[in-house]
Amino acid sequence: MVDAFRMHILQTKDLGTCPVRQIGGCSFLYMRISNVYIVIVVSSNANAACALRFVVEAVALFKSYFGGAFDEDAIRNNFVLIYELLDEIMDFGYPQNLSPEILKLYITQEGVRSPFSSKPQDSRPPANATLQVTGAVGWRREGLVYKKNEVFLDIVESVNLLMSSKGTVLRCDATGKILMKCFLSGMPDLKLGLNDKIGLEKEAQIKARPARSGKTIELDDVTFHQCVNLTRFNSEKTVSFVPPDGEFELMKYRITEGISLPFRVFPSIKELGRTRMEVNVKVKSVFGAKMFALGVVVKVPVPKQTAKASFQVTNGKAKYNATLDCLVWKVRKFPGQTEATMSAEVELISTIVEKKSWTRPPIQMEFQVPMFTASGLRVRFLKVWEKSGYNTVEWVRYITRAGSYEIRC
Template structure:
């Protein structure tokens, strides 16, 4: 498995290193420095480098390299997952934007975390909630920290993501269903690529050790429960947090789990059929002979309910490189030609559902010695629509079972945003 973990700065100097096996040494950092850091290949080359029979798998956070070394034939996905988890853990302890100074000022803490998250090159406990029980930033012991015997049971038990004895004044659960719409539309309106990737984020503040049962309008569940008349959504694939009982899900498609305390991602899913596109865009582009002018006409239609609205709507309409100026007319919002982006950028803070907008632009072009055909890059769209899901997924229920039978307040929020949302012209 993993023989060594290193963290290097942008100059290639080692800030942190932990050796788990004897088949590599710190001298390997020199090879990585010459082959990768000095060559500035990160971002353009594959994040796996084979140097002198040693594999270097690396990723970056700000100006730092997180590198895993191994001489065995490992699963790269597992190694990268550990590197990403290590960065996530450091963010939880040192802040989202931890830098080189934060690393140097907390070296003892970082070595403790690396020792707890890996044993002889095999990733072990990477749960932030559990690590915080016995690895703290300061020397003061928290009042609610468990005794050593309880801690051992917590780490080695079947439910290591949640400790016993948690108490809250109010029992609350916040659910966020976040979706990202990816679309590629041809110039004549045909869908070339269309999918929705979603995630269910939860923030639980529950007393004790409750069991939760969570339900979406998944088509396989709806088909079994004939009394539910709402249409089901066909989810192509999904992944779950490790607290979910997969055996129960495979048996009857119910999502049951004992949740971690606080924020966590319950599941991810993907939908490719029957997607309700938030925006429909109809482009019409005409190039005059001699390439002296280009006329662009767009019709933008919001497909969601008139009770909703989209925010932070941005359309980037590409124009030729030799554009001199552009005269733009639009129904609402603000639009201008931005030479640095080689596009007409139209921005709307609030776009009402079922509304329509027309954008007309007359683009004057500068003459060129060797005119080239315009490649016509696609229109890029950005948006965010609260309380709307493009896939049609919605939360059917969340039931909380606890011995004391306390009441739980539940809140659900839906947000759909643009992923890679493009329309060819």
């Protein structure tokens, strides 16, 4: 069956292959991660969303075990571990517990240490692995102790933009996630407050006083890590949870209204005859003057038959990349409220064949802006409550990245 699939992939390699397909009597669902195909084979009407999601989470789990890498070598080097993990995370086609946190309790890399085989079973404290796996708080181990109790919050947003050549915004949204790193003792209860509208309104109602002034934002949709009590979020609009230990993704959100775009791009591309093109791109940063963007890259597509290009830039460096068919302009540090331009002259090889109308792919942009959120989201508070009543230190960082930031030209 494996070979059947391999054959199929080889035959349909160049087509836009669809990730769910029926071959013979079986359905194959697959994902390609770097050079590895992960394939799920079913003969019944299985839950496709569940299967693909399982693949995503299993890969995340493998990565966390292998130290980040997931490729052919990692698989070869860990095949025993993979068998062991698969046995644990999937039983008869039903996904079981996939949290790395818990699995690492009893599936250890060396495997030699089998923590429970020697000790008598009955006198074990409730913190044992099997109860952990099946427990209501299946993601946190009990009895953790840290000298210094710290929480790190990272708000990472990516802005997606699709702008027409005339400068009208066709689509614009930001997807954000709140990454959390917890080093907290015991079983703490956490409560997170954001400056979003629903949360604030609710608070105002409860306290019977008007909401604090300041910018409030409206989140289109939020999804939470399984540790967040969804029923409570629905009824009380508070994000409360017992966090897993270490790093995890607390929530994801999406927002479409009131997004401040960090960059504006003004392209002008002129085709001068059949062998010359003139490209002018002006980029304006519109975030606060005290902030700056890092790793700004602007990719301007040019036709395949480009021979060479000469550039003039006000900031950074630009060059022609033949494999991407793009003019790539890089600016390492881009301060707020400034503008930069690149102008290039592109020479094309004249082709004998009638020039096919060139389909202009959009200009793409990459960047990171620290301490800036396109949505304006801010963390208002993070309360930690634990029965021992220790003090915690909270750290918050913001960063905005380019998602698919496309400007048609």
